[in-house]
Amino acid sequence: MIELKNVSKTFTLHNQGSAIIEVTNDVSLKVSAGECVALTGASGAGKSTLMRMIYGNYLSQAGEIRIGDVDLVRAEPREVIALRREILGYVSQFLRVVPRVPTLEVVAEPLRAIGIGAEEAEERAQSLLAQLNIPQRLWSLSPTTFSGGEQQRVNIARGFAHSYPAMLLDEPTASLDATNREVVLSLIEAAKARGAAIIGIFHDEAARARVCDREIDVSRFTPKAAA
């Protein structure tokens, strides 16, 4: 489902003396349907960078990133937008929303975007919010004023609203209590069971051991420091 071939990434900081940061070089990996793969490696090794390359918001310098029949390295913006709407989900570490939009709508939006009716989308959103223990009195409010943990759970509800065939999860269990962590892990297991290909970053080792089938240490793609 997700396949990377010889992918490389460098940042060129034009306004800082054109410094070049080589983050990752010659990455090849493959994640099949129903599989969850963890990206590991020390802080700064490039886990989030690789994930953003797969989502298409970091540009890759070389190689191929195939999800379904789209190559994200070469795709037109509208192909990436369509891919993100239908196929590729991403739970980032922070919730970013239009102010004033009620939580229920924020969560239902990915479903509305693929043409599902308001009522059905809201039902699914309600069930996810309830599952993630967001009190019902908060559903009609904008999540912008919620606590960090509440925002993270709204973000997860939104990310799991549509059954994406491919999913990227950046620290989905960070800052959650034991109960909610358990809910998130079961959502991940359910997504795997229905055949989603998942790539995740988990600092929580027990969580990783439970839901991930394999680990890929991204430090092995870190270019050797130029002498």
Add this chain to the structure above:
Amino acid sequence: MTPLLSVHGITKHYGTHIGCADVSFDLYPGEVMGIVGESGSGKSTLLNCMAGHLAPDAGAVVFDTRTDGPKDTVTMSEPERRMLGRTDWAFVHQHARDGLRMGVSAGGNVGERLMAVGERHYGDIRNRATDWLDRVEIDAGRVDDRPTTFSGGMQQRLQIARNLVTGPRLVFMDEPTGGLDVSVQARLLDLLRGLVRDMGLSAIIVTHDLAVVRLLADRLMVMKSGRVVEAGLTDQVLDDPQHAYSQLLVSSVLQV
């Protein structure tokens, strides 16, 4: 898929001074494109050339018309272009008073656009005007008031209602949230996003506000000195800008 708008090599000089130079891109149905860049970089010039308010020195602006398919709007007849401006295109000005008739009531401002496309039935016109005022959250009780009695945010929402009542397929916006305070901006953003989703319209939005672009635009074009220096998916350009000027632009604002 046929692009809704296909822009080829648009160039506009003011004397020897460059307004915008050699701008090309395709916009597809349902897409929202943002244009950002420093003051004087040519954003308004480009927008006005595309919307037929300014005649470019060179280039083509091909629009996929309902009846005849793709047609160059730069070379089409003036009446034909004016008709597009009243039907399939909408233009939201930065200053609401440039896009409104200040001496006419709010309802009249919206109804006027319907009459311009041949609506004659007074009751229908009034109903549709009231419906649109409601959609942009202007109280029905204000329908007979003139825009001069409205706040800046209300004027801007009225301008949007006036523009969208005829069901355009493409909306040009020049700094639609400029000069409004933050909470009013948020309401307007929410409104615009809902309209894009529910009516499937396409939009080109000029703004200097990267947060607005992030929330509203699928694609982004960065301009400097009249030229496009970088274009791509909005979050890619904002999170991983490639050009020196885009990097400067993104790093000079707080996190968006």
